[in-house]
Amino acid sequence: MTSQTTADILATQSNDPTFDNVWDEIVYRGLVHVSTDTEALRELLGGEPITYYCGFDPTAPSLHLGNLVQLLLLRRLQLAGHRPLGLVGGSTGLIGDPRPTAERVLKTREQTAEWVERIRVHVTKFIASDGANALRVVNNLDWTEPMSAIEFLRDIGKNFRVNTMLKKDAVSARLNSDAGISYTEFSYQILQGLDFRELYRTYDCVLQTGGSDQWGNLTSGTELIRRTEGVSVHAIGTPLITNSDGTKFGKSEGNAIWLDPDMTSPYAFYQFWLNQDDSDVIDRLKVFTFLSRAEIEGLEVEVKERPFAREAQKRLALEVTSLVHGTDATQAAIDASSALFGRGDLTALPLDVVDAAIAELPNATVDATTTVSQAMVATGLVESLGAARRAAAEGGVYVNNERVSDESVAISTLALAGGRAILRRGKKTLAGVTIVG
Structure with missing residues (x-):
């Protein structure tokens, strides 16, 4: 395996040329679970370059599997010529997006700032930072912190209707629980709406992406821009990645697959993808790799005709682990997998790889x-x-x-x-x- 870093792999990525429009490709890949006007989006993404964004809150020191979906979607749109904004939530991270179950524990300003920087590094790793449509990273603390409470309530809060806000899934779940919800977390959707408007005004940003569980927050922005600017902008909600029993992968569920190698080792990361079920592996290949439609269809035949060979799982594990951790770490994970079952030399493995294997x-x-x-x-x-x-x-x-x-x-x-x-x-x-x- 040729030694390649994530940056090397980034330079070789491309969208599938058999699709006339990147919208058609992301639909094929199952990346659109919910969206605003589909015909308008197809026309928008097939036309002149637009500016679009996704936000990443510093609620942990690393991004995870669900965030990778967004990063790869941003990259696919960038490869189609559009201009990405990666937003790190210096202010929203201090507030906390409401979970359906319980109030978040607020982090200190110092810890939030440290995690903001770590998240910024993750975002810049997977999206090209050079060229005519280079990634631009922004921090919502820059425009939120100078705003007074009076400005926030008069200029922003006035445009939101409480009865609509109460219908958001996470808010509704919390209202019906013993935990209730604080005004702090209740206001989160207003802050995210403000972000979209700020990016629209500053960069002419007309599209936001996010997980489908964030749909209420995404539409807070589209609605605020419609009310205050008189224009229609768009949102795409991607499907949640779940395990075989339907449970979401994430830090709240305690089963997150982290992108930081110190939190999920490359060996464990590789094993996660290698162990995907036959019923899931093709969907994972569509979402998490840049393999062409023809290559994926070929692997789909392999799953049906030779499931015991697990060729699709091997290719998935190879592609995603190489992208996130580089090919050297991926080869070490492959060598460890072989050696553990007697098909390689355990003594040749680095101690950290052996430890990662033992931990699993x-x-x-x-x-x-x-x-x-x-x-x-x-x-x-x-x-x-x-x-x-x-x-x-x-x-x-x-x-x-x-x-x-x-x-x-x-x-x-x-x-x-x-x-x-x-x-x-x-x-x-x-x-x-x-x-x-």
Whole structure:
């Protein structure tokens, strides 16, 4: 695999030339769950360059899987010649978008500012910052902080109707809960509407994108601009990415897939994509890769005719992990995946990659005197020492891909550098051990 960074991959991206209009391509890719006037949007995106934006709030130190959908949509529109604005929410991050369940804990100004910078770096990583339609990053604190409370209430708040605001999904859910909702979070949709108007006035921005769960906030902006400027602007809500049981991936649900390698390792990131269900993988390829329609259709045939080969999942994992983490980290993840199951050299893997793999497996920390059989029990590979002895006698116990016949040997004598060991029972059942002392 040729060594490439995200910047290198960015330079090779292109939209599928078999689509006459980028609108048709994003519809094909399933990126439009809800929108304003579809015919007007198709005409708009097929015409002269427009300015469009998406906002990213610093509610965590990293962006995640759901944000990547927006970043890739911004990139596709940029490749079609349109001008992207990436908004980082220095002010909205201080307020907090209302969740359906409970009030957010407000972050300090210092922490919010630190996370704003981290989010800015993420945004600039995936969208080109050079050329005639280079990315421009803006911070809504720049126009919100100077505004007085009187200005906010008279000039902005006057244009919003409380009965309409109460109908927003998150607001309605909170009103019907024991938690209720504070005026602070209730006002969030007004602030997001103000952002759209500011970007319309300053940059002639006429389109906002966001997740479909943000639709109420997106339309707050379109409505404010209609009322105060007398023009119609547009919004696109993308579908939420969910797991097989319909649960959303995100920080609120505790199952976020982060873009920061310190929060989700490249190995874990790669495994997430590799483990996609056959029923989901083609949709994921459409949303998260720049593979052409023809390539995706070819992989769809593979899923139907040779599902056991998992070619679509392998290509998905390769493409997305390379984009986010570069090809070197992706190759390390691939090598680790092969080595764990005896198809590669575990000793050649860097310690951080081994640790990332162990973190994704059932694992235990043991001392240097622990035997292989004790380690198997500690990690849950077997239920008892007797079961460990039987498995070893049958030839089904491996430590770092070497078959172990004497389960009473200290596992530290078989460990990799750094005191790590990968236990395997049979062909596919794995666990990890970290040895201390």
